[in-house]
Each structure stands twice: as C-alpha cells, then as structure tokens.
Amino acid sequence: MSGTTPADLRAPSAELLGLQVGDVLVRMPKTLPTGVTVPQALAEFDDDHVHMLLLVAPDGTLAGTLVRDDLPDAANGPALAYATLDGRTLEATLSAEEARQQLLAAGQRRRAVVDDAGRLIGLLCLKRRRTGFCSDANVASRAAERSGRPCAPESA
Template sequence: MREPTVGDVVVRLPKTLPVDTSVAQARACFADDHVHMLLLTEAGRLLGTLLREDLDEAADGPALAYSHVAGRTVSADLPAEAARRLLVSRGQRRLAVVDGDGVLVGLLCLKRRLTGFCGDADVAARAAERGT
C-alpha cells in the first residue's frame, strides 16, 4: 500500500486573501483562534503567508510587506508523515502546499494533538458549526 502524501491530506480550498490585504484586515482574520496562517495570493499563486507573530504592534500598511514564503511551504508529493514530523520539529501546525510554479495547491493543517491532519471535511464541519 502506498504511503499517503501531503497531496492526499491537504485542505484543498483554504481561505485566501488578496495581496492588497491590509495589516488591519489581517489582524481581523486572526481574531478567529482557528486561523493560524493567512495565505496571500494573486491569480492562484502564493505570494506570502502570515502568522500572528509576523505582525508586531507597530505593523501597518500592506500585510504582504510582513509576509514570508520561505520555510512555510511544502510540496504535495512529500510523504504526509515526513511533513508531520517536520511540523512537529519546528513547532508549527500549518504549511502552504504549492506546486513547482508557486501555485497554491492547499493548506496542510496539523491537528492540535499533532497526530494527524485536518481535511476538507473537518473544515466544512467547523464552518457549519459556526454558521459560516
């Protein structure tokens, strides 16, 4: 049996934000404690990721200026268990999944217990609970 890959466990339709998102808008998104990483995209390409800690109190203006891509992406063909171990070793729970051209494939979301991944069904269930 084939070992599952990141592509098998990725959330395929994560919420994305446009590259002209402001810091104020990004902070508003982080008011939801289920939001760990914001994905800034343009024409399907990932141009930046934001974590809460990227935005210090003085941050203002375009959120893209505070974003990062390096160290926050993974390929869909990486074995899922290798990605889980990578996230745990870094103390992270999210990685953007991109193809070779930087096109966003989805979001890899490690569950709170660090033993598996949230999938599309988990995200849909939480959204239904919140009525969104």
C-alpha cells in the same frame, strides 16, 4: 495534547502510511489578496481557528504567508511586507509522515502546499493532537458549527 507524549509524536503515524501531502491537505483554504492591509490581516486572526493567512496573487501564486506573530499591532500598510514563504511551504508529493515530522520539528501546525510554479494547491493543517491532518470535511464542519448551520443537507 493530553495523553500524547513527545516520544509518541516521533513515532510514525499509522494513519499516514503510504500517503502524500497532496492526499491529506485542505484543498479550499481561505485565501486573501496580496493587497490586504495589516489591520485587515489582524482582524482575520480574531477567529481562533485561523493560524496562518495565505496571500495569493490573481494568477494563483502564493505570494506570502502570515502567522499572528509576523504582524506588528501598530502597522497600517500592506501586510505582504511582513509575509514570508521561507519554512512555510511544502510540495504535494512529500510523504505525509515526513511533512508531519517537519512540522513537529519546526513547532508548526500549518504549511502552505504549492506546485512547482509556486501556485497554491492547499493548506496542510496538523491536528491539535499532532498525529494526523485536518480535512476539508473537518473545516466545513467547524465553520458550520460556528455559523449555526449544518455542514451538509440532512437526508430524508
């Protein structure tokens, strides 16, 4: 967070003015089925870009979220037993700046975004500098860099 002080972070972010969470979320986050095991979930965290796992039921309902600290290393059973939604979800209609302030206050960078029925809409990802949010394009670009492929076809 070089160059950004805590006081700077409390000031409203001009780039978020007038935007809602639904405008700035990652719409196609990676999800896992509710039957994923603890070892499988732990393996997902081997990717340093993965900060939160989203466990989704077949009907699209978000059943739980996991961060690395939720999971004991020695467990082998279902990861869902360690998952929570408490303090890890937001509504898409919340202002983007209010969401940023909530994340800062909680010391978090990720929250799942759900509709009124609890179905997953996307993932809100606070950028490392904590002044704005990641986009689908940011995520695709990083994934392409890791795989050695361009994220979009080159134009002729």
